[in-house]
Amino acid sequence: MIWKRSFTLEHLNDICGNTLISHLGIVFTGFGDDYMEARMPVDRRTCQPYGMLHGGASAALAETVGSIAGNMCCPEDKCCLGVDVNANHLKGVFSGMIRAVARPLHLGATTQVWSIRISSCESDDLICDARLTLAVHRRKKPVNAADRS
Numbered sequence: 001m002i003w004k005r006s007f008t009l010e011h012l013n014d015i016c017g018n019t020l021i022s023h024l025g026i027v028f029t030g031f032g033d034d035y036m037e038a039r040m041p042v043d044r045r046t047c048q049p050y051g052m053l054h055g056g057a058s059a060a061l062a063e064t065v066g067s068i069a070g071n072m073c074c075p076e077d078k079c080c081l082g083v084d085v086n087a088n089h090l091k092g093v094f095s096g097m098i099r100a101v102a103r104p105l106h107l108g109a110t111t112q113v114w115s116i117r118i119s120s121c122e123s124d125d126l127i128c129d130a131r132l133t134l135a136v137h138r139r140k141k142p143v144n145a146a147d148r149s
Helices: 009-015 055-072
Strands: 027-032 035-042 078-089 096-107 111-120 126-138
Touching: 009 027, 027 055, 035 055, 055 078, 055 096, 055 111, 055 126, 096 126
Parallel strands: none
Antiparallel strands: 027 035, 035 096, 078 126, 096 111, 111 126
C-alpha cells in the first residue's frame, strides 16, 4: 500500500470544502492500495460556453485527485505541490458525470509523478489522459482547513 497517512473519503471531502474543488462539484469516491478516485459533474460549472466539458475543468480534476493522493503518500511533516500538469483531451462530453482515477508512476523523496485517467461514468469512454508532477517539500507550518474562510 502506498498511503502514509490515515484518511477516509469523508475526511478528503471535508478538507476540500470552500475551495475550487467544492465549487466544481468534485467529490472523492474511492481509493485502494494504489489508486484514488474522484468524480465531477459535467454541468454549467464545468462546461465552456458551447456546452461541452471545459478542458480546464478536466485539468483541475486531474490536479485535484493527483495532488490529494500525493499528499496522502507523504509523511505528516511533508507536503506535495504541483509542478506540472499535462492533459490530453480525447473526447468531448456534454453532460453526466466523469471519473478520474490517479495512480502513481513514481513516488520519490523529492518528486512524484501521477497518471490520471478521466472517463465517462456512463460509457466508460476515455475523456482525458493526464500526467501530474509534484514536488515533495518539508511542511513549513501545519495546515488547518478551518483557517480558510
